[in-house]
Amino acid sequence: MSVSPAILQSQPGVFEVLCLGGMARCFVLQKQPVVGHTAKMPASSSKLESRNRLSAGDWECAALETLAESGVGAVAVEALARRLGVTKGSFYWHFATREALIQAALDRWERDAENEVLAPIERVTDPRERVRELIRQVSHRRLSHAVFAALLKSVDLALIRPVVERVSQRRIAFVTEAFRQAGFDRTAAANRARLAFSAYVGFIQLAQVGQPRMTHDEFEAYIRDFIEVLIPHAGQ
């Protein structure tokens, strides 16, 4: 799933619940140039061997992992330093403050998560089938949701709120447009989008409590009903 096993074991960090670390790496480790930092990596050695020194990207990566696993509060510089095998002294060379790190990590996540979700949908042409495909897609990218779920919990922080706002707004708008193209009028589309997105958000929250305690098959059946309720085959 878009993350090579080699990368997965490149850093001997702790691998916790549900392989969430893999997801964060999936988001981050595709080291796009990232403007200023690490600009002139000598193009010789891959990141595998010469990774005793860290870059800002490594810190952002670790931040996203920890964020997905244990929430915003767990993104603490000393904890991250331990995780990366260094000390705070390292951190404060790359970032001015803890908030700066979270900012950077979130910026990255926001950019990458966007395309990852939307791109595979845009290929489906039939509008109604597209809505269904969207729901199916989202429902199975469970790794991508951990970050969003963690963010939701810290939405009262001034640092997090705008991110959640933007992301939610964009996603709701996208789903609304999908429903519109599927033939619903403006308000119906908006309401179904709200309903669908709310149900999505609620589900990833409740899933952490293990509340909708269901097997894989039950989950699939749930998604089928979910789709059928929101955009039934029968009607039209």
Place this chain on the structure above:
Amino acid sequence: MSVSPAILQSQPGVFEVLCLGGMARCFVLQKQPVVGHTAKMPASSSKLESRNRLSAGDWECAALETLAESGVGAVAVEALARRLGVTKGSFYWHFATREALIQAALDRWERDAENEVLAPIERVTDPRERVRELIRQVSHRRLSHAVFAALLKSVDLALIRPVVERVSQRRIAFVTEAFRQAGFDRTAAANRARLAFSAYVGFIQLAQVGQPRMTHDEFEAYIRDFIEVLIPHAGQ
């Protein structure tokens, strides 16, 4: 709405965002004997005048208010002490630890919130109309949701998780049963209950971000669509 103004102004505490304080008071201030504590209030003066000394219940009350307003993290003993106009010395006479307070406050909330939601529904006899009434009821008790929303955010804490688990489990079971009685088969009822409850949970989360930014009328329309989607008049 189900909370007498008299109670609302019985304690001149700070009244913050959205009158949330009123809700907590609504839950708490109906001072049921509460086992051991405050057993022999001399039955003379109401809580209005002789409230210079505090009881355990007062602390639980303030805890729930703060919880609803600012989350579990804000339920700090020194902060609560300031809010109540006393110091920590008072607190540690009533409770052994901070967690004990949260426990007590949550126990209380769990008991009271249960009946408050379910009781008014049970009067409706027609099964399908009962589901609709349930949705309507819940959708308008917005004050009661702040606590639950706050709890969801701290669900990783060992103190909170079991509460959220119990409450979610019970509520989902209740809604499932309602759908069953409305004529849906077992799995359909379960899935619609999951969907409805997830949508509810997601909505109260997103509402805090002001994301489904909608007017009162839009909200009403949303609830109508919500009902129509989940338990349509047309079908059967």
Place this chain on the structure above:
DNA sequence: AGCCAACCATACTGGCGCGTATGGTAACCG
């Protein structure tokens, strides 16, 4: 070779929040 810059360690300050210790005051009781 030697220097500079990137990167990291160690040690410290300071705030915040929980918990403890202990002494004080008001009401009530015998």
Place this chain on the structure above:
DNA sequence: CGGTTACCATACGCGCCAGTATGGTTGGCT
């Protein structure tokens, strides 16, 4: 009226964590 009980203040210790100061090490460039 002296004493116990319920309630509260003041002061302290302690651990956690963000941020600072400063000095050390390594690698590439000239």
